[in-house]
Amino acid sequence: MKLSPSVRQGSALIGIAGTMLLAGCAAESSSAESTTDAPAPSASTSAAPSATSTASSNDSGSTYKDGTYTADGSYQTPETVEKITVSVTVVGDTVTKVDVTGDPQAAETKHYQSQFIGGISAQVVGKKLDDISVSRVSGSSLTSKGFNQALATIRTEAKG
Known part of the structure; x- marks a missing residue:
C-alpha cells in the first residue's frame, strides 16, 4: 500500500508532536522532587527516642549522609511499654545493614x-531509607511501631 505525500507528512507530524509531548512529560517528572514525611510517633509511646550516629560525609547528592545510625523506639503492648534499639x-x-x-x-x-x-533484615536491607515503613514483620505488628519511631529519628539524624 502506497501512502500519498500528504498522509506521510501528517503521520510524521503526529509522530514528532507525540515525541515532543512525551519528552516534555519526562522533563517535568524528573525535575519534581518527592519528599516523604516520616511517620509520627504513636501517641501511646512514653519514652522519647534517642539517637547516636557515626556518619561520614557524602558528596554524591544523596539526601542522607553515609554512616551507621542508632536510635531507640518504644511501643505499647497490652502489658507494658516496650523498647527496642535500631541501628x-x-x-x-x-x-545496607540493620540490627535490632x-x-x-x-x-x-x-x-x-x-x-x-x-x-526485619529482609524487609529493609537494599531499600531506600525514605521508602521504609514496616507494619508487620514475621507476625509481629507492635514491634513495628517502635521500629518506625526509631527510623524517624534516624532519618532526622542522617540528614544532619
Whole structure:
C-alpha cells in the first residue's frame, strides 16, 4: 500500500508532536522532587527516642549522609511499654545493614521481638531509607511501631 505525500507528512507530524509531548512529560517528572514525611510517633509511646550516629560525609547528592545510625523506639503492648534499639547503616540513601535489639519486659514480647528481629533484615536491607515503613514483620505488628519511631529519628539524624 502506497501512502500519498500528504498522509506521510501528517503521520510524521503526529509522530514528532507525540515525541515532543512525551519528552516534555519526562522533563517535568524528573525535575519534581518527592519528599516523604516520616511517620509520627504513636501517641501511646512514653519514652522519647534517642539517637547516636557515626556518619561520614557524602558528596554524591544523596539526601542522607553515609554512616551507621542508632536510635531507640518504644511501643505499647497490652502489658507494658516496650523498647527496642535500631541501628542502620546507610550508603547512598540505601540501607545496607540493620540490627535490632530489645529488652523485653513480658514473655509474649520476647517471642514477638525475636520474630521481628529475625525478619526485619529482609524487609529493609537494599531499600531506600525514605521508602521504609514496616507494619508487620514475621507476625509481629507492635514491634513495628517502635521500629518506625526509631527510623524517624534516624532519618532526622542522617540528614544532619
